[in-house]
Amino acid sequence: MLGNPASLPHALLLAGPGGVGKSRFAAAMAARLLCEQPRGSWACGECDACRWQAGGNHPDFRKVTLEVDDAEGDEASTKASSKKSGVATQIKIHQIRALEDFVFVGSHRHGNRVVIVDPADAMNGAAANSLLKILEEPPPSVYFIMVSSKWRSLLPTLRSRCRKVLFGVPETGAAVAWLKQAGIKDPEMELGLAGGAPLRALARSERGTKDSTAEIIAPLSRQPLDPLTLAAHWESQLKVNPELNLENLVDTVQKWLHDLIRVRAALAPRYLARENENLSRLAATADPARLNRCHDSLLKVRATARHPLNTLLFLEDLAARCAVALTPARH
């Protein structure tokens, strides 16, 4: 497909789970389309265009993504919900409108122009409609590359304007080998924790969240489980590890519970293979119905993890749910 850009549709949708390489593929594709001496499917990496692109200042390239919020956010609710991270949760209409001049005025280099929208599912309704209008009358030699892990939530009219390229989770052996070569110490575990997506595993590992996994999970294996002690332990972990936040703490607990349910059903753990022994011991006395109820309730808990009213109360509630889940089955 990349070897012959003339055969490319003007709008592509790279769809598939997070962390499998869609964004990297989009970047490689943009570089290939802009390169002035391409080699087959690849950019040469040496021409002026490649150097500009690598330096982030090619005049015929735009990337539309989530902006760091400033005071001019156009929706009060968005600003409030993203206050903590400082990154907007939506791609807004002014970002798409800013593309209009770019796509309807000619190319600087008399070649291709490329727009990446990533993550495309972050466009709010107004932004998506505005992009749709551009795509309805596609300007010549402008390529739109949309990247999305939640592509089913995109406007159907927008989706129908794009050729979809589906990305899957790569085969485990290849992903483990790739992570090993990237210098990851425990590639199997990292890949498991990232749900099989190698780039997410790499990002996790680089953020250092792996070290907190054991700290979060270990006390759950100590019986009897005292929710208040556990909550205090988790709270101290949040304080000593600035990389850890409430959301990834809940994620880790969810993965632990997911694996506990699997082990209870005589399946291998998916995320925490290393915890197999502890999981088996807990699973031996656990009640599957309780585990499943807890699993369902954590989905709701997870939704409030971003902005809890009170962190310690939130953790105590989470710990209490785990304690209930582990209450042995009555015989």
Ligand SMILES: [Zn+2]
């Ligand atoms: Zn080049």
